[in-house]
Amino acid sequence: MADGSLFVVSAPAGCGKDTILNELFKKTDAAGYAVSATTRAPREGEVDGVHYCFLTRPEFEEKIKSGEVLEYTDYCGNYYGTLRKSVRDVLDSGKDAILKIEVEGAMNIKKQFPEAVLVFILPPSWEILEKRLRDRGTETEDKIIERTRQARAEVAFAKNYDYLIVNDDLSAAVDDLLSILKAERLRRVNNAALLQKFDG
């Protein structure tokens, strides 16, 4: 069996990455979500330990100190970070581990794990992205402006990613991501045991 890989999925807010990942996990059980920690408040419907580990700032800082956080960032006034244990738990179960993190975290992960596969999700256009942010209705106007500015800064990092997906059709975007997972599973370096079978 192929070994699981580490995938990083990034996208500006409003590009549909949560929806794409939710659909992906319905379609495959070969990949698992590595739950991040954050100090932001839970949104409606978000469950502690499933969507995020929701921590206070002192709790988060304690985890940084004790080396439990692989990378972290201060994004829009809140800490977000990848928990070493979340990644290890998914990989140990033989699945691909998927991190849903912003661009600086992604660069940081790539530095620590050069074999990590980086996937960036783009909106069809800036106009559509701004409309999606407004329609979501979960943010104040100030936050929408801040997130729109942030989106432009984030897309500037897309050139450092391995794969690009444009989300103008949900099921096509999910299929694109599934294809990327499958292609990585077929890579020779992820299939060392398979070739051993044919030695001699």
Ligand code: 5GP
């Ligand atoms: P949201 O508040 O919308 O859930 O997330 C805000 C941003 O933080 C998103 O771009 C999300 O991908 C990013 N994020 C979530 N978890 C992590 C993490 O563990 N590390 C980093 N660097 N970014 C994260």
